[in-house]
Amino acid sequence: MSGVRRLPQIIWLTVVWVLLWGTISLKIVLGGLLVAVVVTLLFPMPSMDPRLPLRPLPLLRLAGFLTVDLALSGVQVGWETLRYGPRARAGIIAVPMLAGSDRVITMVAGALALAPGSFVLQIDRRRGVWYVYALGLRGPADVDRVRRMVLHLQRWVIAAFGTAEELTACEQGLVGS
Numbered sequence: 001m002s003g004v005r006r007l008p009q010i011i012w013l014t015v016v017w018v019l020l021w022g023t024i025s026l027k028i029v030l031g032g033l034l035v036a037v038v039v040t041l042l043f044p045m046p047s048m049d050p051r052l053p054l055r056p057l058p059l060l061r062l063a064g065f066l067t068v069d070l071a072l073s074g075v076q077v078g079w080e081t082l083r084y085g086p087r088a089r090a091g092i093i094a095v096p097m098l099a100g101s102d103r104v105i106t107m108v109a110g111a112l113a114l115a116p117g118s119f120v121l122q123i124d125r126r127r128g129v130w131y132v133y134a135l136g137l138r139g140p141a142d143v144d145r146v147r148r149m150v151l152h153l154q155r156w157v158i159a160a161f162g163t164a165e166e167l168t169a170c171e172q173g174l175v176g177s
Helices: 003-021 026-042 056-087 102-114 140-161 164-171
Strands: 090-096 118-124 129-135
Touching: 003 026, 056 102, 056 129, 056 140, 090 140, 102 118, 102 140, 129 140, 140 164
Parallel strands: none
Antiparallel strands: 090 129, 118 129
């Protein structure tokens, strides 16, 4: 990675260093710069496309989807807990992966972890499968509901932040169903 591309990382690490010390002095700032340079040289970040595609309207739809999902998930987990208590059922569901980029995978996994009652147990990139834990599985309809929700979430994330290739593949139905 070139020095110019490392500059934001060096600045950020220096800011974190100063914040950890809790005071600003020339010695602390210079020490932070030195540590930041050494860290970026010894542990270089993988090269990524610096441009984050950002589509405002799909981003708003994603935010709305996540807000509704968060509220509904909270109600569903509460109901499951009150109604069934320790007899609450859960399971692991395999869901096709619609995009393999680190950006999309990280955002989808983070979004799934936000909502109560579900999280990603494993990501099998080779096979293109998410393994998602979900609470409240009483039958095939519940499994299908969770699978559809994860597929929708992936589509919303790809629409908001995916690369042009991922967006095209998702829109044309070349991946997932």
